[in-house]
Amino acid sequence: MTAAPQEPDNDACYRALLARDARFDGCFFTGVSSTGIYCRPVCRARTPRRDNCHFFTLAAQAERAGFRPCLLCRPELAPGRLNLVPGAAPWSAHDAAGILAVQAAQLLDATPLAGSTRTGMTQLAQRLGVSDRHLRRIFEAQLGVSPLQYLQTRRLLCAKQLLTDTTLPVPDVARLSGFGSQRRFHAAFSSHYGLNPSGLRRGNAVVPTKPGLLLRLAYRPPYDATAMLAFFSQRQLDGVEAVTGDAATPALARTVTLSQAGLHLNGWVQAQFEPNRARLNLWVSESLQPLLPLLLAKVRAWLDLDADPQAINAQLHAHFPMGDGLRLPGTLNGFELAVRAVLGQQISVAAARTLANRLVAQWGEPLTTPVMGLNRLFPSPEALAQATGDALGALGLTRQKQVAIQGIAQLLQSGQLRLEPGADVAATMASLRDLPGVGDWTAQYIAMRALSWPDALPASDVALHRALGLQGQTRAAQATLALAQAWQPWRSYGVVRAWASLQPATHAAPTP
Numbered sequence: 001m002t003a004a005p006q007e008p009d010n011d012a013c014y015r016a017l018l019a020r021d022a023r024f025d026g027c028f029f030t031g032v033s034s035t036g037i038y039c040r041p042v043c044r045a046r047t048p049r050r051d052n053c054h055f056f057t058l059a060a061q062a063e064r065a066g067f068r069p070c071l072l073c074r075p076e077l078a079p080g081r082l083n084l085v086p087g088a089a090p091w092s093a094h095d096a097a098g099i100l101a102v103q104a105a106q107l108l109d110a111t112p113l114a115g116s117t118r119t120g121m122t123q124l125a126q127r128l129g130v131s132d133r134h135l136r137r138i139f140e141a142q143l144g145v146s147p148l149q150y151l152q153t154r155r156l157l158c159a160k161q162l163l164t165d166t167t168l169p170v171p172d173v174a175r176l177s178g179f180g181s182q183r184r185f186h187a188a189f190s191s192h193y194g195l196n197p198s199g200l201r202r203g204n205a206v207v208p209t210k211p212g213l214l215l216r217l218a219y220r221p222p223y224d225a226t227a228m229l230a231f232f233s234q235r236q237l238d239g240v241e242a243v244t245g246d247a248a249t250p251a252l253a254r255t256v257t258l259s260q261a262g263l264h265l266n267g268w269v270q271a272q273f274e275p276n277r278a279r280l281n282l283w284v285s286e287s288l289q290p291l292l293p294l295l296l297a298k299v300r301a302w303l304d305l306d307a308d309p310q311a312i313n314a315q316l317h318a319h320f321p322m323g324d325g326l327r328l329p330g331t332l333n334g335f336e337l338a339v340r341a342v343l344g345q346q347i348s349v350a351a352a353r354t355l356a357n358r359l360v361a362q363w364g365e366p367l368t369t370p371v372m373g374l375n376r377l378f379p380s381p382e383a384l385a386q387a388t389g390d391a392l393g394a395l396g397l398t399r400q401k402q403v404a405i406q407g408i409a410q411l412l413q414s415g416q417l418r419l420e421p422g423a424d425v426a427a428t429m430a431s432l433r434d435l436p437g438v439g440d441w442t443a444q445y446i447a448m449r450a451l452s453w454p455d456a457l458p459a460s461d462v463a464l465h466r467a468l469g470l471q472g473q474t475r476a477a478q479a480t481l482a483l484a485q486a487w488q489p490w491r492s493y494g495v496v497r498a499w500a501s502l503q504p505a506t507h508a509a510p511t512p
Contacts, residue, residue: 013055016041022221022278023310026078029056031067038062042218042278043073060145060153068193069160071200076157077218077279080109080306101142104128104135105150110422112260113155113178113293121147127424155179156192158293163201165215168289170197176293211370212270212283215296219280219305224325225250225273227500228303231329234349235340238357239364239376245272253371256332257380258291258298265291266377268369269332271303280305285369301421301452302330312490316497319486323497334419334450335412336378341445342404342437343397358395363387381409404437411435421452448492457484457491467498 008028016024024041031038031054038056039045056062059075069075107124124147125135139147159177162168168176174185174197189197229250233243245251253270267285274281280303288295300306304327313324331337339359344352363379384392385406392402411417417431418424425447432443441458448456458464459477468483470476487494 008055008057010053010055013041014050014053017053018047020044025218025220025278026080026306027057027220027308029059029062029075029078030054031056031062031065036066036068037070038067038075039070040073040075040078040218043070045070045072056144058143058145058150058153059157060150061143063153063156063192064145064149069157074161074164076161077216079219079308080300097138098142100128100130100135101139104139104147105143107422108147108151108154110297110420113158113176120151151178152188156188158296159185159189159197160193160200161215161296162292163197166213166289166292168292172289173197176290178293210283212268212285213289213292215282215284215292217280217282217296217300217305219278219303220307220309221275221278222309222325223273223275223278223327225275227325228327228329235353237353237360237378239374240360240378242371242373248275249273252303253374254332255367255369255374255377256285256288256295257377258288258294260291260294263290266365266367268367268371268374269295269299270371271299298332298420302332304328304330304452307493312493315490316487316494319494320497320501323493323500326493326496326500328452328454328492328496329449330421330452331450333378334446335381335408337450338408338419338432338442338446339379339384339405341442341449342401342408345401345437345439345442355396359384362391362395381412385409385413400437404435404442407435407437408432419446419450423451425451425453448495453492455489455491457481457495459484461495463502464495464498467501 013024013028013030016028017030020042022042026040029038029040030043030048032048032052033054034048034052038059054065056065059069059078063069104124107127111120111124121132121135125132128135130138136146139145139150143150145153155178159173159179162173162176163170171182174182177185179185179188186196193200229243229252232241232252236243239255241252241254243252249272251270251272253268255268256266258265258267265288267288269285269288270283272281272283282299284292284295307327309324317324340352340356343355359379360376363383364376367375367377369375387406389399389402392405393399397405408417411431412419417428419428428451429443429447432438432446433440441460444456444458447453448458457480459480462471464480465471465473465476468480470479473479484491484494
């Protein structure tokens with residue numbers, strides 16, 4: 001028998017609503033029967049009466065029940081539900097239906113909005129190894145909405161954010177949000193939200209204060225932004241990345257290359273944290289406008305904005321009591337992360353950074369940006385795949401690292417490898433391990449940061465051994481695997497917390 005959809009604890013939800021507790025942002029939504037709208041727990045509007053509140057775990061559930069998104073708290077800004085990892089509460093490791101539904105939802109979140117809905121559902125079912133009909137039945141039984149309703153809500157909320165935060169023409173908003181035509185977009189938007197797209201934009205004029213588009217994204221506290229930026233600062237590449245700001249307004253900027261459906265764009269982003277509002281202000285170059293939904297999804301993974309600290313800390317706090325605000329550093333460029341992982345084999349973080357800077361200086365394309373210190377792109381897979389062994393060797397790369405980097409570049413070019421959230425983790429790691437010069441440490445590190453896989457474990461990492469008190473032991477990797485069983489399914493976060501317990505100079509020192 002299929003389990004019923006997970007229901008929120010209504011009394012607990014109302015207490016969180018009264019407190020406007022940001023820790024629950026995105027974990028549930030409140031539909032208010034007296035107004036017909038649904039809100040985030042952090043909404044600053046007057047708190048409704050308890051008997052007027054209906055609670056939903058997903059925005060799609062609220063919209064299916066006939067509620068419209070609040071224009072004040074903007075549900076489209078809420079953190080996602082990537083904390084729903086198979087094996088974590090509320091689904092056990094033996095709940096096959098729950099695991100299937102969660103995996104399908106996560107793949108829908110990672111799927112580009114544009115494209116045929118029918119084809120996308122068929123491909124989703126094939127990837128999960130089930131029929132379309134079985135997927136629809138399990139998805140609706142577990143999550144309370146169909147896959148199409150889930151995707152439709154995602155598209156509409158994306159459109160709502162673009163209409164509110166940008167000056168993009170409505171036809172462009174429709175296309176970027178995944179609607180096949182402007183007519184269908186207007187019909188869906190009007191029927192769900194009770195107003196036309198232009199009416200929503202009226203009164204929400206965007207007033208830019210600096211170059212680029214300004215978009216906003218939310219996250220759940222606690223979030224140690226200082227630690228996250230320290231991690232990136234230690235590894236930043238000249239011209240590609242720049243950590244700026246101060247403890248009150250930490251910020252991070254970098255150059256970006258985006259590709260989707262034959263479209264290739266270059267530009268820059270600058271992210272500034274607002275810790276007191278649990279919000280991220282994101283400035284984006286106008287050159288990246290045609291792929292904004294893709295970029296927003298990548299930024300959320302890059303800075304791990306969708307993590308649920310409560311679920312993670314419930315598993316890891318006893319092991320790492322000082323790490324409750326630490327997040328998993330991701331990447332905006334999976335190929336760059338893979339190259340840097342290979343470069344870091346058997347050398348320190350500082351030495352790996354030196355090698356990466358040489359690659360950027362040699363093959364990184366120049367880019368003009370308004371952000372001080374940003375002026376180059378990381379080399380493309382095509383550039384490094386065509387580089388000669390002599391040229392790579394002259395920069396200090398061993399033959400083994402040359403072969404590994406070019407092997408990864410060639411797999412990416414051919415489409416046999418995807419290094420981004422939503423990729424098949426097991427298949428990706430198997431493809432990486434098959435390459436000469438790529439071992440388990442490198443594959444696990446890439447899965448952890450490029451694929452945003454929360455349960456990766458580079459068990460042979462020397463810094464991890466040092467943090468766990470296993471350095472010098474004959475079977476340190478096996479002992480690490482045994483100790484980390486208690487961290488599942490959040491071993492990647494356990495690794496980050498273990499690294500953070502060391503001195504900054506030895507954080508995450510790569511090892512073979």
